[in-house]
């Protein structure tokens with residue numbers, strides 16, 4: 348199955364021939380601008396996520412609900428999970444754009460910094476830390492830690508471990 352349109356594709360290829368030719372026709376500068384826009388979208392959504400998280404933590408500790416304090420953390424965890432979905436979506440868009448930009452032969456040899464980036468990207472494939480890229484930290488590891496933190500604090504207050 349083609350990764351973009353889900354049509355049939357040749358063996359050993361990620362994309363079908365029609366998607367492949369569409370990408371080959373892409374203009375480098377336009378696509379690089381698109382990548383830049385997606386990166387800003389991704390980072391913007393991550394910043395929004397952090398703002399929502401810090402608001403929930405503040406609301407959780409600085410309220411006057413004597414017996415229901417933990418509910419703020421539980422609802423906060425649900426709310427934060429909803430804010431996480433657009434972030435993951437933006438991550439996939441950005442990641443695909445970077446993949447297309449840095450792995451397609453047609454862009455190689457462009458007289459700019461993209462050549463160095465392509466080399467680094469190629470080296471990263473064999474790296475044991477390839478799953479710990481910064482964009483994955485922003486999209487998965489930090490948001491998951493934030494949601495788990497809220498659930499643990501909620502549980503702690505609920506079970507009277509944290510007062």
Ligand SMILES: [Zn+2]
Pocket residue numbers: 349350351352353354362363364365366367
């Ligand atoms: Zn396709």
